[in-house]
Amino acid sequence: MKIECLDLPDEVKKFYLDSGIEELYPPQAEAVEKGLLEGRNLLAAIPTASGKTLLAELAMLKAVLSGGKALYIVPLRALASEKFRHFREFSKLGVRVGISTGDYDRRDEGLGVNDIIVATSEKTDSLLRNDTAWMREISVVVADEVHLIDSANRGPTLEVTLAKLRRMNPSCQILALSATVGNADELAAWLDAGLVLSDWRPTDLREGVLLNGTLYFKGLDRAIEQPTKDEAVNLVLDTLREGGQCLVFESSRKNCMGFAKKAAPKVKKALSVEDRDVLAGIADEVLENSETDTAVTLAACIRAGTAFHHAGLTSASRELVEEGFRAGRIKMISSTPTLAAGLNLPARRVVIRSYRRYSSQDGMQPIPALEYKQMAGRAGRPRLDPYGEAVLLAKSNEELGNLFERYIEAGAEEIWSKLGTENALRTHVLSTIANGFAHTKEELMDFLEATFFAFQYSNFGLSTVVDECLHFLTLEGMLEEAEELVPTMFGKLVSKLYIDPLSAAVVVKGLRGAGGSLTDLTLLHLICSTPDMRLLYMRSSDYEGINDFAMTHSEEFVKVPNSFDMVEYEWFLQEVKTALLLLEWIREKPENELCSKFGVGEGDIRAIADIAEWIMHVVTQLARLLELKGAEKAAELEMRVHYGAGPELMELLDMKGIGRVRARKLYKAGFRSLADLSGAAPEAVAAVVGPKIAERIFRQLGRDDAAGTEFSAEVQLPEAGEEKAGAGQKTFNDF
Template structure:
């Protein structure tokens, strides 16, 4: 048994979990958190990266679940949700059941009632609150991971509303909030009536500094020389970090293009620092990515073969998984990543180099990245169990940048976290949901709620009175709210929009389109409508594309359900939505070729990788679902057409492939090959021999057997992964299978 002393309020079996995880002693911030956790107090833990924040949360979760309670673990990103789900699933040996929940916001997800621990994204947790899921009242502990993201304009308002709402609905539930080191952790703790656990402790020492040509200057102004091997300070800094054969380097760049190009460039140099067996293993690893002709995948295969890799949102989940596992297993020595990797995913390295400390913003093309974000990146340096120290370095491209970087970042303190709830889109969504779910029933209760938020804790509420009044006027004018007996109530429209989890302004756009009486309603008509809503992030027109997109728009003007604006600024936004609709038309094969666009074509036309496409597809499917539900509410008979289009967008197919993709293991690529081989419907497949089906490119005998099993009377089809294995390479990317 563990020799760790547990306070009286901690369940004794927590010590058994520590033993299972091989934990013999606790880090200082972990010990400091035990006492308030044992008393049921709310806790805010502001602790550096890799200093054991997760164990603080897991201890609170275990303590309550072992006593018969339920736990909700809220994270900002799906990737982080999957990581936490895997780790918490290890508690199954204690009889604890863990569920993972994200997406499908129009569902209260009743299956979650039977689980002890639910890991959910912020948006899913907000959706569960809107659906008044009854099991939420049984929650005894709520964990908010990365709570400093209250500062994020996109995710922050939702997280803030969730925490505010839970404190009102279930005030006895314990809140455990995990944060990076920030300037005002005490303010967040004050808002949540929590005890603050603040620590600078790190299990592996971190030395921060500035990388220049030939040297590194550290925070104490000591200088370490770096051998000039290439004449490029970044490359020299990377090679210096891996030259002993045991180090790894993580490099953050601000664009995908530089992320990919730098990885390919370094892959030409790194192999000379690797052994033959390492290169053979990397070659096998590269082969797992399949035989795609897409430029991005070719670059990734080339990079991995040379001991390097890159990581950004354009990769599919499977591709990112391959890269992450290879880096954790120390096969990939150098990983280039965009800053999204710094947001919680656990991939430490001995040396971290921030290549770009500025980024493009609308008002400033070289806007300095906040100190908090840079510190998050640098904090990835130092691998517990592998390194005695970590080095977090920022690249200075010119000598005069040294002083700037030392002052701003190395010696600088992270900024305060500020509420972003005051934005109009956030107020629209959350004020409507408050009324629609009966969390508030009149203006007084609404202001009571707002006064309970982090925004009000930091600011006087009069600062947003004007914004709130404007939002309330909008919601009443557009029919989402109605005044009744001196109180405000949500209409049927308001309730449905809140549960659909869309911006009320999106509902206004959809309603206007459905009422337009367009001459012809086609897939383009419907796709353009959802692409013109604020919930769909559009693809922006590049200068040379304007004529092509504008020409397409006027050629299909009779299909448009939304009037083309005359105002030049509004027209630019309108053209962006047309281009985004054209993206989906390519995806589903509604193009001049009459066939679904390949991975390579999507990348060439739109510079979109598999991960980008999947993200856009998921948003489109959700908005089509919203359009379907609103069309029913408005009495429009369009549900069947919208359902068919939604299926086609989800699977990336023309309508003739719909029957074929109903078969397990058959995605858009295999369905198209079967169709072109003459198997245009299920009956033709049913009457064909296994040998005949197996001759179709990419099918093979095992998949042919799977097809026949499904079409026969009641035989169990083979598992999907067995069908894939027959191909020699795994069809794991979006364009093959989804």
């Protein structure tokens, strides 16, 4: 099916023809035949790199150029950013694109001026909770990676959000994009959607197993060279000899880093002079963003043409790795499976070095076939590679046969709703009532009947779980004690703040029960005791130090469980460890020390700080509404957690380009406010933070006279007598 034959405006057809897209792939043509451009709901369950995004683009452009508005829902912020950058190309067609992934209690009404809005499912849910007006104007909803409804973490939110959008905008078109799953027909039926189910790929995918230096495919096997004792390294080198790039999936961060280091000396020999020059520049950028040991290791790997990629890296480092790989300079990335979750980063060959994953309940377990298919789907770059290869590693003939049976010849598993528990349902019951989607138990059940859970289980047991949720919400003062379901002011605020009602109850109970003054540690531990907080794991080496700290500071905790209750006390120690990380973060402990001491990566610190900032904002708002103590203290901590600094630096940190390290340097040099900086000599500021940053500071202050100044470092600095915040703070070794 030719692009020029589609029922689209001429400017859209020209846009794609100019981009080199003249004809649709078979699954895309099937989608058009089944009503894609006529507003019909569709589920496209097709392999990675088979053109799912183009389906979304065609539907969205058809709608917005007819006066409609499109919402593109993704599971991850990184994926939202990637899609946003891609869709901005539509500005050539006069289409405005916006992105919303930030604060959960904002309406973001300004986004309504855009024609296409990209958002995570959580942000979409929060926009609905905050009665964002433009949500009622949506005419096309695209749900990317919709198979994640099967996820216990993200699934319930995506499921309820889709149900709300369909209830609010009954005529809007739903386009769901999915990996191939075992019950795609059931998912399509729930959405009242036509089904496009295909295993067609634009690039041939060969799936095989490597055993003792021989690659076994269906009906074909071939030996590869074995210059090293590591078969995965040999696969990487074999890929490079053929002019391709390689993705290696590992089961842990440690293994990711270890394999990238192991392969680096061998890969480096295959680099051109131009490759080495470009890679040196990428490595320098990594070190400009971070000076941790992990960043130093990553930079060294990048110089050799390899890299590792996992959630412990900063977003800046991950993006540099991704860009270097897309440009063809980084030849091999070893990654945790997070890289398989939607990001567009294909390679000639994908190696699944370990197909087992650790589970705290069951130990090392084989990954699901669906996850394997997602990783294997990254093999083969459309229009660039003649084929793609996905390779598993076996150690025996028996294992080789098992891998073919379990993964290569198997279909993907069925997906199941995870909505039917009190923990999953509680927040959505409150938001459904607070938003006016339901005023009685009957109306609430009627709404929930529109969920995938009810479609699969016919509401089996749902009424009992709903009753438990309603009882809890009433008991905690979030619903009125009345015949109808009426939210209190407290309940409405909890819903708008996008917090688990149980977290809100923990916060309120903690603030009411706290005796004496609220310290930084009191509030940090309080937010760490909520179910919304991501807690650090306890290593065997942590127990003595964390326990001693907890005992020493026991009066600062709202509640300390009995140490004889092993399960409760274990959770408590995890809470204390996480709170201590945050405490040292706001006391400006260097990130490299935090990473080493707490066993985390920079990306983990930022992720935990983001969650902590959000929950501390919740503490502030709830304390103000209910007139509880701690509101102002929480507001201050919210800002300190955001920046990772002492309160005296907040004014300086409002400047763009000034992080906590530079702010502390300026403060120690005597520049303690914007007024101090505004009246300072440019040379004096440049001596502290460098000429580029100094020039940026003065531009923000409106000091145009400083632009282009020849900065000199040889100047007398103002007197400074301030000690660094947090001096004398304890470490684990002090306990």
